[in-house]
Amino acid sequence: MQPRRVVVTGLGALTPLGNSTADYWQGLANGVSGAGFIKQFDTAKFKTRFACELKDFDPTRYLDKKEARKMDPFTQTAVIAADEAVLDAKIDRNSVNLDRIGVIWASGIGGMIGFCNELKEFYTGDGTPRFSPFLIPRLILDIAAGQISMRHGFRGPNFAVASACASATNAIIEALHHIRYGLADMIITGGSENVINEACVGGFNAMKALSERNEDPLTASRPFDLDRDGFVMGEGAGALVLESYEHALERGAHIYAELGGGGASADAYHLTAPHPEGLGARLVMNRALEDAGLLPSDIDYINVHGTSTPLGDIAEIKAIQHVFGDAAYQLNISSTKSMTGHLLGAAGAIESIACIKAIEHGLVPPTINHFTDDPQLDPKLNFTFNVAQQREVRAAVCNTFGFGGHNASVIFKKFVAE
Amino acid sequence: MSDIASRVKKIIIDKLGVEEAEVTPEASFTNDLGADSLDTVELIMEFEKEFNISIPDEQAETITTVGQAVAYLEEHVK
Numbered sequence: 001m002q003p004r005r006v007v008v009t010g011l012g013a014l015t016p017l018g019n020s021t022a023d024y025w026q027g028l029a030n031g032v033s034g035a036g037f038i039k040q041f042d043t044a045k046f047k048t049r050f051a052c053e054l055k056d057f058d059p060t061r062y063l064d065k066k067e068a069r070k071m072d073p074f075t076q077t078a079v080i081a082a083d084e085a086v087l088d089a090k091i092d093r094n095s096v097n098l099d100r101i102g103v104i105w106a107s108g109i110g111g112m113i114g115f116c117n118e119l120k121e122f123y124t125g126d127g128t129p130r131f132s133p134f135l136i137p138r139l140i141l142d143i144a145a146g147q148i149s150m151r152h153g154f155r156g157p158n159f160a161v162a163s164a165c166a167s168a169t170n171a172i173i174e175a176l177h178h179i180r181y182g183l184a185d186m187i188i189t190g191g192s193e194n195v196i197n198e199a200c201v202g203g204f205n206a207m208k209a210l211s212e213r214n215e216d217p218l219t220a221s222r223p224f225d226l227d228r229d230g231f232v233m234g235e236g237a238g239a240l241v242l243e244s245y246e247h248a249l250e251r252g253a254h255i256y257a258e259l260g261g262g263g264a265s266a267d268a269y270h271l272t273a274p275h276p277e278g279l280g281a282r283l284v285m286n287r288a289l290e291d292a293g294l295l296p297s298d299i300d301y302i303n304v305h306g307t308s309t310p311l312g313d314i315a316e317i318k319a320i321q322h323v324f325g326d327a328a329y330q331l332n333i334s335s336t337k338s339m340t341g342h343l344l345g346a347a348g349a350i351e352s353i354a355c356i357k358a359i360e361h362g363l364v365p366p367t368i369n370h371f372t373d374d375p376q377l378d379p380k381l382n383f384t385f386n387v388a389q390q391r392e393v394r395a396a397v398c399n400t401f402g403f404g405g406h407n408a409s410v411i412f413k414k415f416v417a418e
Numbered sequence: 419m420s421d422i423a424s425r426v427k428k429i430i431i432d433k434l435g436v437e438e439a440e441v442t443p444e445a446s447f448t449n450d451l452g453a454d455s456l457d458t459v460e461l462i463m464e465f466e467k468e469f470n471i472s473i474p475d476e477q478a479e480t481i482t483t484v485g486q487a488v489a490y491l492e493e494h495v496k
C-alpha cells in the first residue's frame with residue numbers, strides 16, 4: 001500500500017507549567033520556570049532539594065477515587081492527559097471504528113512510587129508478605145497504555161515503549177509507522193513520568209546528573225549557559241492524537257500539524273555519557289530528515305534535548321552543526337527544559353507539543369535562564385535565549401536522547417492540504 | 419454496631435469507593451459493591467492488617483459479603 005500521511009488532531013498536557021495544554025503553552029511562551037522546592041518528600045539530606053513538580057494537581061478532580069488508587073502517578077497523569085487529547089480531537093465513538101484506534105504510550109521508569117512504598121513496608125515489617133494485588137498492575141510500564149484503552153474502548157494496537165529519556169519520541173515514531181502503513185487509523189500516543197521520590201532523586205544525584213543549585217531553583221535549569229550544572233527533574237505527561245490524513249479529513253477533524261517523519265539510533269558508546277562528537281545524534285537527525293523528505297534548510301526550529309548538563313548540551317550542538325552546516329545559523333534552537341525541567345520518558349511528548357504549538361502560533365518558546373555565554377558554543381547560533389521569538393515555523397525537529405545511548409527525533413511540519 | 423463492624427465498614431468504603439448506606443450486612447463485595455477479584459484480595463489483606471491476623475486462603479474464599487467478613491473477624495480477632 002501507499003504510505004499514508006499522518007497528522008496531529010488532538011493534544012493533552014499535564015506539566016509543571018500547568019494542568020492543560022493551554023496553560024503549558026502560555027507558560028512556554030512567557031518563559032516561566034516550573035521549578036521549586038520538592039514537596040513530595042523530605043529532602044533535608046539530599047544533594048538536590050528542588051524539581052519541577054506539577055502544580056495543584058489532584059488526581060481525584062479527574063478520576064474516580066477508587067480508579068485513581070489503582071494507578072501509580074505515572075498512569076494517573078497518562079490517563080488525564082490522554083483524556084484531554086481525546087476530547088480535543090473530538091472523537092465521536094459512534095462514528096469511528098474503535099478496533100482501529102490504538103494506544104502506544106511511553107514511560108522511562110514506570111510505577112516507581114507505589115513499588116518503593118510497598119518494598120519499604122515489607123522490609124520494615126516482620127517478614128509477612130502483605131503485598132497489594134495492585135502492586136504489579138501499578139508498577140508495569142505498559143499499564144498506562146492499557147488503562148487508556150479501557151477508559152475509551154480503543155481496541156487497536158496497544159503497548160508501551162521504553163528508551164529512557166527518548167521513550168515518548170520512540171512511541172510517537174511507532175505510532176507514525178502504525179498509521180503510515182495502515183495498521184491503525186488513529187493512535188493515542190505520548191508519555192508520562194512521575195518519579196520524584198527518594199530513590200530517583202537519590203539515584204540521579206549519585207550519577208551527578210542533577211543540578212544542585214539549591215540556593216536558586218528557579219534558574220537551575222539553564223541549558224547552554226556556562227554555569228549549567230545538571231538537569232532538573234520534572235514530572236507530568238503529554239498526549240497526542242495521531243491520525244491518517246484521510247481519516248481526519250473524513251471526520252472533519254481540526255489538524256494542528258503533520259508528523260513528517262522520525263528517526264532512531266544508538267550511540268553505542270557509554271551507559272550515560274553522550275558520544276562526545278554526538279555521533280548518534282547526527283545519525284538520528286539525518287534519519288528523521290530523510291524519513292520526512294526534508295532538507296536542513298526546510299527546518300526553522302529545533303526543540304533540543306538540551307538538558308543543562310555540561311557534556312550533553314555541547315555534544316548535541318556539535319551534531320546539529322554537523323548535520324545542518326550553514327543552515328544551522330538560520331534555525332531557532334531552544335531547550336524548553338529550561339522551563340519544564342526534564343520529564344524523562346515523557347520529554348519527547350511535551351516537547352513535541354511545544355514544536356506543534358510553535359508551528360501553530362509562529363512563536364518559538366525560549367531557552368530561559370541564560371546569563372553567561374559558553375565559549376564552547378558558536379555565538380552565531382540562535383538559542384532563543386530568555387525571550388520567545390516570533391517567526392514562521394514551517395517545520396520543527398524534536399530531539400531526545402536517553403541513558404543507554406538511545407536517540408530519537410521526530411519532525412512536525414505545517415499542514416498543507418494537497 | 420460493634421467496633422469490628424464499624425472498622426470493616428470503614429475499610430470497605432475506603433477501598434471500594436462506595437457510599438456508607440450501600441455497605442449493608444447482606445451486600446456482596448462483587449455483586450453489590452462493584453469489587454473485582456483483585457479488589458476482593460485487597461480487602462482481605464486490609465482486614466488482616468487492620469486486625470493483625472492471618473486469614474487462610476480457603477477461609478478468605480468463603481468471605482463474600484460484608485456480614486460474613488464481620489462474623490469471621492468477630493470470631494477470630496482476640
